[in-house]
Amino acid sequence: MNITIITVGKLKEKYLKEAINEYSKRLSKYCSLEIIEVADEKTPENASPKEEENIKLKEGLSILKHIKDNMYVIALDLKGKMISSEELAGFIEDRALSGNSHITFIIGGSLGISQEVLSRCHYKLCFSKMTFPHQLFRVMLLEQIYRSFRIIKGEPYHK
Structure with missing residues (x-):
């Protein structure tokens, strides 16, 4: 299975980089992982809706x-569906069994994800109605992907 995370913005905080490295290492047992960072655009204070x-x-x-065409694309979006960790594991396993062995997660910038990207996505997933910094969210996503593989494999995980 191939997992790609496309995220807006560079990760600067050392403690978050260490957490991402740890989960990346743990995930290497279950999948091929690629994290792609795209540049975030500077948002001026008091930006108009059009500027945003x-x-x-x-x-x-x-x-x-x-x-790419062969990717099953999931947007992390506040308007997406909220599911449990077990349901995410089943969702990932179902994708693999149906031939979608390349899952791509999209983490938008501070303003969210453009309609053009949302239109390309196969699924919209919401972790919570709360707002999280997108740098921290990267760690949260990796943890849930790791937990999903542990569930799929029948390995112990914290409930």
Whole structure:
């Protein structure tokens, strides 16, 4: 199985890099993992809705350049469906069994994900109605993917 995470913005914090490295190492037992960072656009203070849409569009075009036809694309979106860890594991396993062995997760920037990217996605997933920093969210996503593989393999995991 191949997992790709396309995310807006560079990771700067050392403690988050260490967590991502740890989960990447753990995941190497279960899948091939690639994390792609695309540049985030600077958002001016008091940006108009039009300026915000243009920023999301630019970030979205950068994301779309990395999406290939054989990828099953999942957007992390506040309007997506909320599921349990067990349901995510089943979802990932179902994708693999149905021939979608390359799953790509999209983490947008601070303004969210452009409509162009959302239109390309097969599924929209919401972790919570709360807002999280997208850098921290990368760690949360990796942890849930790791947990999913542990569940799929019948290995112990924290409930």
